[in-house]
Amino acid sequence: MKIGQGAHSPAFLVMDVVTAANAMQAALPPGAPRILHMEIGQPGTGAPQGAVAAAQAALHSRLSMGYTEALGLPSLRRRIARHSLDWYGVEIDPARIAITVGASGGFPLAFLAAFDAGDRVAMATPFYPPYVNILQSLGMIPVMLPTGPDTRFQPTIAMLEALDPRPDGLIVASPCNPAGTMLSPAELHAIAAWCHENGVRLISDEIYHGLTYGQAMSTAAVSPSAIVVSSFSKYFSMTGWRIGWMVLPEDLVRPVEGLAQNLFISAPHIAQIAAEAALECSAELEANIAVYRRSRAMLLEALPSCGFANLAPAEGAFYIWADVSDRTDDSQAFCRRLLRETGIAAAPGVDFDRVDGHHHVRFSYCGPTADIEDAIKRLRRWR
Numbered sequence: 001m002k003i004g005q006g007a008h009s010p011a012f013l014v015m016d017v018v019t020a021a022n023a024m025q026a027a028l029p030p031g032a033p034r035i036l037h038m039e040i041g042q043p044g045t046g047a048p049q050g051a052v053a054a055a056q057a058a059l060h061s062r063l064s065m066g067y068t069e070a071l072g073l074p075s076l077r078r079r080i081a082r083h084s085l086d087w088y089g090v091e092i093d094p095a096r097i098a099i100t101v102g103a104s105g106g107f108p109l110a111f112l113a114a115f116d117a118g119d120r121v122a123m124a125t126p127f128y129p130p131y132v133n134i135l136q137s138l139g140m141i142p143v144m145l146p147t148g149p150d151t152r153f154q155p156t157i158a159m160l161e162a163l164d165p166r167p168d169g170l171i172v173a174s175p176c177n178p179a180g181t182m183l184s185p186a187e188l189h190a191i192a193a194w195c196h197e198n199g200v201r202l203i204s205d206e207i208y209h210g211l212t213y214g215q216a217m218s219t220a221a222v223s224p225s226a227i228v229v230s231s232f233s234k235y236f237s238m239t240g241w242r243i244g245w246m247v248l249p250e251d252l253v254r255p256v257e258g259l260a261q262n263l264f265i266s267a268p269h270i271a272q273i274a275a276e277a278a279l280e281c282s283a284e285l286e287a288n289i290a291v292y293r294r295s296r297a298m299l300l301e302a303l304p305s306c307g308f309a310n311l312a313p314a315e316g317a318f319y320i321w322a323d324v325s326d327r328t329d330d331s332q333a334f335c336r337r338l339l340r341e342t343g344i345a346a347a348p349g350v351d352f353d354r355v356d357g358h359h360h361v362r363f364s365y366c367g368p369t370a371d372i373e374d375a376i377k378r379l380r381r382w383r
């Protein structure tokens with residue numbers, strides 16, 4: 001029996017680390033120190049109270065919870081337009097906003113609407129693995145732009161100019177995962193302008209906005225042709241509710257709507273109601289950020305004395321990208337040993353960069369402060 005090309009999509013290795021960490025936790029004797037999860041980017045805080053209350057009220061009101069329009073609840077789309085105005089001072093027509101099943105649900109819609117099979121889509125390495133895996137499963141060709149500390153692991157126009165042939169698309173993320181670095185507003189503006197002038201469709205993943213320690217700018221403010229992808233998973237702490245959104249250029253609204261009708265019909269109704277309420281919960285969400293800020297500061301101070309001296313500037317998101325080339329040539333084996341000997345789960349860099357990732361490890365610091373303190377103690381002893 002035939003198996004389709006999509007079935008060959010490589011595993012997202014960090015999820016294998018989660019499985020190994022959970023298995024180890026289950027096998028621990030009672031009273032043994034817990035496994036500390038620094039492998040995934042899942043806020044431990046849960047949805048804000050107002051979002052949960054809105055979902056509960058909707059259930060009690062016995063609202064039908066049917067499909068919504070494929071592009072999402074009109075009230076949520078209007079509210080996100082207001083959010084863009086509040087955060088970035090950018091006016092966006094709500095008709096250009098599409099609600100998706102997480103940012104993850106936005107990627108296949110964006111890629112299918114913007115590209116054909118065989119099209120080449122560039123991105124910096126290290127990268128968020130599903131970009132590559134989704135593109136490949138759709139018959140599109142990822143083109144890697146190797147980056148390092150000299151460009152803060154972000155792409156440059158010179159790298160794009162050097163590509164022959166020119167790519168059909170470019171994915172940028174600022175802050176990015178795994179390196180946690182950002183493009184400055186001027187750099188992002190210049191890249192967006194270059195893409196627009198050269199007919200290269202820019203996809204800007206802004207899922208970590210709100211979790212930044214530098215200045216963030218939305219690509220929607222500067223490019224009429226870019227697709228902006230965002231989500232309620234990170235700043236809004238709602239991973240499992242599976243709601244994201246895209247700001248679409250005019251020419252892709254109808255193509256995305258048609259694709260969304262066929263692929264998903266709609267994002268879950270109740271989760272859209274909760275997401276709309278989450279946009280009113282900034283006090284609670286800002287308190288979460290204060291916890292991340294503290295964890296980030298603690299790790300940046302402690303990691304060098306724990307044998308992780310070479311860190312990317314942690315400008316946003318909740319990741320620290322550590323160069324461990326002085327300790328290993330095999331980040332997967334290193335992470336397995338780290339888990340076995342310290343009970344700390346971290347993500348091997350090879351997931352995000354198949355070449356240089358053997359020399360990197362990603363620590364996620366979105367867990368509770370007590371876990372970060374404990375992790376620092378364990379890493380000091382392990383050194």
Ligand SMILES: Cc1ncc(COP(=O)(O)O)c(C=O)c1O
Nearest residue numbers: 102103104128177207231233244
């Ligand atoms: C850079 C980036 N984009 C997109 C996603 C997907 O997020 P979601 O589908 O939960 O919105 C993630 C998740 O970790 C991510 O790190």
